[in-house]
Amino acid sequence: MKKLYDLKNDYLKVQIPDELEFLVKKSIMKKEKNMKRKRKFLTCTASVAAAAAVFVGTINISPVAAQAMSNVPVLKDLVKVVTFREYHYEDDSHELDIKVPQINGLENSELEDILNDNYIKENEQLYKEFMEQIGNEDNLNEKYFALYTDYEVKTNTDNLLVVANHKTEIAASGYETVHYNNIDKQNKLLITLPSLFKDDSYIELISENIKSQMKEQMKADEDKSYFLENDMTDSFTSIKEDQNFYINSDGKLIISFDEYEVAPGYMGIVEFTIPTNVLQDVLESNYYIK
Amino acid sequence: MKPKINQNIVENFLIENREAYYRLAYSYVHNKDDALDIVQDAICKALGSSKSLNDPTAIKSWFYRIVVNTSLDFIRKNKRLVYVEDEDLEVLGPSKSDQYEDFDLQQALEKLPTMSKTIITLRFFEDMTFEEIAQILDQNINTVKTRFYTSIRKLRIELDDIAEFH
Numbered sequence: 001m002k003k004l005y006d007l008k009n010d011y012l013k014v015q016i017p018d019e020l021e022f023l024v025k026k027s028i029m030k031k032e033k034n035m036k037r038k039r040k041f042l043t044c045t046a047s048v049a050a051a052a053a054v055f056v057g058t059i060n061i062s063p064v065a066a067q068a069m070s071n072v073p074v075l076k077d078l079v080k081v082v083t084f085r086e087y088h089y090e091d092d093s094h095e096l097d098i099k100v101p102q103i104n105g106l107e108n109s110e111l112e113d114i115l116n117d118n119y120i121k122e123n124e125q126l127y128k129e130f131m132e133q134i135g136n137e138d139n140l141n142e143k144y145f146a147l148y149t150d151y152e153v154k155t156n157t158d159n160l161l162v163v164a165n166h167k168t169e170i171a172a173s174g175y176e177t178v179h180y181n182n183i184d185k186q187n188k189l190l191i192t193l194p195s196l197f198k199d200d201s202y203i204e205l206i207s208e209n210i211k212s213q214m215k216e217q218m219k220a221d222e223d224k225s226y227f228l229e230n231d232m233t234d235s236f237t238s239i240k241e242d243q244n245f246y247i248n249s250d251g252k253l254i255i256s257f258d259e260y261e262v263a264p265g266y267m268g269i270v271e272f273t274i275p276t277n278v279l280q281d282v283l284e285s286n287y288y289i290k
Numbered sequence: 291m292k293p294k295i296n297q298n299i300v301e302n303f304l305i306e307n308r309e310a311y312y313r314l315a316y317s318y319v320h321n322k323d324d325a326l327d328i329v330q331d332a333i334c335k336a337l338g339s340s341k342s343l344n345d346p347t348a349i350k351s352w353f354y355r356i357v358v359n360t361s362l363d364f365i366r367k368n369k370r371l372v373y374v375e376d377e378d379l380e381v382l383g384p385s386k387s388d389q390y391e392d393f394d395l396q397q398a399l400e401k402l403p404t405m406s407k408t409i410i411t412l413r414f415f416e417d418m419t420f421e422e423i424a425q426i427l428d429q430n431i432n433t434v435k436t437r438f439y440t441s442i443r444k445l446r447i448e449l450d451d452i453a454e455f456h
Contacts, residue, residue: 266302
């Protein structure tokens, strides 16, 4: 019997290859991205096909149908987001996948130029930094890391376009962030969080609402966890004045937190939908938030 | 929301326990590249089916089951002699005289049917309970126990044979 335990030592002594950690994280990332892409693709084709089938019959008959139709991509209007440029790099220990979005169709708009310029500059910078980090062929950095950026249209209604920019860095550990640009298509404005409200009392209203949502969620589901202990130094107390947010197609305000910002890593990026009635008193208007 | 949480729990588990399940995969193929292939394959399968994980506390046996099955698939598909890396040969080989017996036991273990070998590996090397092993192998717990004790006897008998031979 004792010999079996010696075998156990051999078993536990098996050398762990350096690339294992990177391979595990890369596999997780790839799978995640593929699943996202697949989902998006499926929902797209399904809704467009269904809409096309009824389109001819209903568009001129009912104004309600016409309005409902406007939520369907492709048949909608001319404002859209396309991939302007892609960067790809891959060797045994590094991987880079960058997609630069470009907003099209905000006619002659300075805003469009500024946003698109920013997208290009930011991603070029990321690309440059990445390539500097990995070194050159003669002196390749042996540390494993990867960088992925991607974009997603979160909301596209008559008034609103919300573009989400995802960034994931994998080095010692994976780190996922997202940034939203909320664009008023009609007035060609970039919507900021403070601009939605009369004064800064929204910060406390939203923070309190999020705290009670966190508590409820943790009570209802013990798998969920947020940094909400009073004695913890990095526990959640308040949103930032310019907290990451977006407005969904129902006109609801969604507050978003990056990975690790208010919850342990396994929770990923977390979002809270703030009920409009909580905000009604301090809202500047109901033009965006309904 | 639930599937998303599951997904995150699975991802976390995969990152934190990578060395343990790498070793398990390695114990089937005894070489680095194949073990990494199995790991990659198992991760894809796990993330693709994270919805089937009904009870997140059972994640270990859920994922080990995937690793074991992926390893067995791999061996079936690549039917050939399992080869041993140089560094292992050094450890197992005849350079040190007191390693002889371990080498024989290792050989004996390798000669067991795969299910018996998996049971021994999980029970002794991974310290898993019979219940967990039964879940991983999708077998009745009594079957697992019987297999286990038969295998132990077998390993002993074989070792005795070898001792007599010397």
